[in-house]
Amino acid sequence: MATPFREWPWFLQALFYLGLTIVLVLAGLFVPGLPLSSVRTDLQAAQDQLKPLETEVGNLRVYKQRRSELQSEMDALQKQLATLQTIVPEEKEADQFILMVQRAAITGGVSIRSLTSMPVVQKQYYYELPFTIEADGPYYSVLDFFARMGHLSRIINVGDLKLASTKSGAGKFRMAPGTSVTGTFTITTFFTNGGQPPAAAPAGAQAKK
Template identity: 25%
Template sequence: MATKRGMNVDLNSVFEGAASQFRNLNPNEPGQWPMLPKLMTWGGLALAMVVLGWFLLLSDAHGVLDGERSKEQALKTDYRGKLAQAVNLGELRKQKLQVEEYVTQLEKQLPGKAEMDALLSDINQAGIGRGLQFELFRPGSVVVKDYYAELPISIKVSGRYHDIGSFAADIANLSRIVTLHNLNIASAAKDAKSGDTGALAMEATARTYRYLDQAEVESQRAEKAKAAAKGKPAGASK
């Protein structure tokens, strides 16, 4: 019992001594404070600086870190895709060459500006060769696209059903690309000379295409650049 009473007396004296160091402190003279108030004051200031630094500096860095982590999955997916391309690079190059050859073949089916007259003559001869009568053959205005030009031709022919069908097949088999649109087939007027009432009349729009020459390509680029500078879309037709 005497030991416990002695320990209580010692603890009380310790607490009393510590509390006495906080009495009558002059806030204007912190350098004259006892050791314990100094240590607790510096500890509180250090803790306040850590908390303040967290909110002012580390919180922004934490936000940046979270943003970079969110990009990690997208970067991994992009890496896997590029890795697959790298593994299949040889096959992709072969496919690229095949596509280029196919495009070259298609370009060969597009006549140049100098060949358009010959193509129009081929269309006309295809109809005459089948015994058809041309009532209308009128080329329209050229429509310039990004990489090619389109020429619509309004045609009206009359003749027998099978001859008109053969004419359409001949158009499809031309070495150059020609397509028929807006077909309208009806009975033709009776031929006054032969009395033939089996004739049909076909109205259609034949569209043929040609590639743009270098001057036209450069003109298209200049128009697009000019339109982009003005903030307006470039016109697609002439």
């Protein structure tokens, strides 16, 4: 005759309950329709949805970092463009240029007797805006004037330089004390003109001091 369950040794009862628990858990996980099985299915589905989202988030982080890098590059290029537009502007801006040259002369102690604009010269990618200048002053002041023009915001080329000593009587203006050099030269600056055809600069612009 079979021994009643209650009379089983305690360790056999413990093993029985343990085995029963394992069976119930496995049944709950794998038998369709049971609560644990539904939770397991939902968990797996959530994990499957999470993986592509994690991948997408990782890609977005890369794009965000790349966007910051591109923005920094664009800012640097904008600054370079602004600098280039100052050095070689789109328009002639002849009046502003003449004022810059006159200030450099006054600061350097040089007298500009005449400043005459010449016809604009068209090149492939830019335009040349030349001026002829007649000036006089102390020798070292004239040198300082040329140095100051080299530090102006716009590019300036100096050519056709003809200097003479005032002792030779070459000067035709009343000169300031200490003046030792007089002469003429050409200065040329540049502009891009914004894609418009060049127009001849008005001749005979005079500036006297």
